[in-house]
Amino acid sequence: SAVISQKPSRDICQRGTSLTIQCQVDSQVTMMFWYRQQPGQSLTLIATANQGSEATYESGFVIDKFPISRPNLTFSTLTVSNMSPEDSSIYLCSVEEASRETQYFGPGTRLLVL
């Protein structure tokens, strides 16, 4: 399976600021996704990162709060904008290789907002 890395691995941020999380894959993949895992909770899909076009957001998530870029088939970024303590979560990217129909996850970015 693809090797996925995320930067930063963790961060502590002040409310009102923004943080951009990077997801890098070692091979070209068709699908990339961003998930949020709030403390003690399961994973919730934020959006599907589409290469060369706007991301597809799930209900409850909006582009102004979570802008996503995907400039090529190996890289994506998620920005958490105007952060509040409620944004403290683990943010994970996942990828799906062509025809595999299976998602593999990055190590996650642990975000604490004070």
Place this chain on the structure above:
Amino acid sequence: AQSVTQPDIHITVSEGASLELRCNYSYGATPYLFWYVQSPGQGLQLLLKYFSGDTLVQGIKGFEAEFKRSQSSFNLRKPSVHWSDAAEYFCAVGRGATNKLIFGTGTLLAVQP
């Protein structure tokens, strides 16, 4: 509505004992089913998956799962648990071109020496 239920929030087993983690799903069509494990401070690792065919699937680390359509279940099993199996286990269901995953709430496994 599509959903995944993991009835057990927390389970404690003794090292060497057998393990079964329950997963029930609600899905309109035949789903793709997955089990992932998340060790403390780590991302998610795929244990096994079921798409079709043999209803008993083998995964990594000695885990297996059985798909039972009549019970809408996909329970995870391991005959002998090791201390390193202590982690959180997530069942997920997905299907379709985008294969969006719906996750259960997870089961936290503790292993006693």
